Amino acid sequence: MKSEFEFIEKIRRYSLSSKIGDDCAVIPKNSKTDLVITADLLVEDIDFRFDWAIPEFLGHKALAVSLSDIAAMGAKPVWSMLSIGIPEKVWKTDFVEKFYEGYFCLAQKFRVELIGGDVSETPDKIVIDSIVGGEALRNKAILRSGAKAGDLIFVTGDLGGAAAGFKLLEAGIQYDSTGKAGLKNLLLKQLQPFPQISHGKFLSENDLATAMIDLSDGLSSDLAHLCHESKVGARIYADQIPLHKNLRLVADSLEEKLDCALNGGEDFELLFTVNPKKNFKFKNELKNKGFSLIGEITANIEIIELISNKKSAVLQPKAFRHF
């Protein structure tokens, strides 16, 4: 099977478009503003499981994954479209209503207006295509392709929580609002991820990030995407990676915890690079936001080194497939 990555490369050559290959496509809106647009397809039994999905959370997540792409451009979300295919048996339940409750609740938070989409029946599985349009200052959208050797690599928030939440679901532990805080925390990271719009905006307004991507596939894969687009390499330090505080609930060893953070995906935090001079100037702001400096960009094109216990190893992009 060809990988999604190879396939997108092919379509890119085919379409002759420079707009494919980032979190969003960027097209000029007017003299001051660019329009950024993204689409994310969520398929039952590939991206979520019906029996695990709380409909409100799934509605939230469908929008959140696309908002996260907007965040990764340093842009502001403005409107959305939703195409949804539902099997007849689900259509008869209150699933769709609850799904939209979750969707609209998050949309209102970011003042995103649902302007269209499509509705269809499907034979068997739910399928959702979530489209969001946003705005960035003209030519100021933060691309994956701007990282230079020497730039510092940062991530927002903590990593591995969504993967740990997934492991809990796999082990039969479902979300329960009256459950233990630690478990709930991890499950919510997986089921109801929060898009880092305000962090993206902060980085954009201060012209801080030379490149950015959201952590949807996992740090190892998403850093590889960023390096590929920027034609650079990277070195990251295992002991600098901010691990979610509750990972101990699913992972005993540091190695297992790192696996969640590196390869788990779906944390929907932001990975970005900063010019060292800018970092010097904004050191306190970056620290106060809780961003973690995890390494630096190198000139070793598409080689990613992981430094662990002072030993270096090449890190392969790896995303553990969910279903």
Added chain:
Amino acid sequence: MKSEFEFIEKIRRYSLSSKIGDDCAVIPKNSKTDLVITADLLVEDIDFRFDWAIPEFLGHKALAVSLSDIAAMGAKPVWSMLSIGIPEKVWKTDFVEKFYEGYFCLAQKFRVELIGGDVSETPDKIVIDSIVGGEALRNKAILRSGAKAGDLIFVTGDLGGAAAGFKLLEAGIQYDSTGKAGLKNLLLKQLQPFPQISHGKFLSENDLATAMIDLSDGLSSDLAHLCHESKVGARIYADQIPLHKNLRLVADSLEEKLDCALNGGEDFELLFTVNPKKNFKFKNELKNKGFSLIGEITANIEIIELISNKKSAVLQPKAFRHF
């Protein structure tokens, strides 16, 4: 089961957006231009059958159905996005490559740039979400809601061909490039519909249409949508409806032929209304384009009359479900 129509009405109230309920959403781009956007979900075994679909034609059709929505606004298509979910067994064949051949071939015809989308695996069925963005002069996009009592109702082209093509496929007659012209003609209307962009543009440039919709669900349903949005009724004349010349290959009686034209759907022609004064001025142009005057708008809100053999009957919106 709630109908798609009722469902969209509900979402519309929920979202508080005035942009839902037309062929495209309209959002301001700059002082001179509006952006129009549409999304169309195509689901295997609901909207197409894998064993009938020639991949190049399916790629063409996926784009064509959305271009048809752009045409129905009198707008010009500019960019597109494509989200596609493919089962592993199909991924291994040359289906995807041929699908994109058909897609890009039509895209090039209208200089539409593919700027993004998403790719995912699906467990079993192919699913496609086709998104197209276009441009209209500011506040000049032709809506469904502008028809007034007394306006004349027109359609472009011939109707019923796509439904007849569907009947042929159902009867086991597949498309064969060396087959008989009449059969090929009907099959192509179903498998490779052509979006009426230039007709839409002509109507827009001459400020001719007070309301417009594309014929995707079928004349009876789409006229009902237009009447609903315009808060009007309509009267159409059976003997004025332009029937596809090859309908005799699948339908013996006039009644059957009319059923194809009224309820078959997927002709992707345009249905539009014209103020009688404008019609007087542009009579020759409208005739030369081959548009057919099929009736007039009335003040009988949401009542559609079909006049046949000088008898009037209320026409119920009816779309024959495909699968």
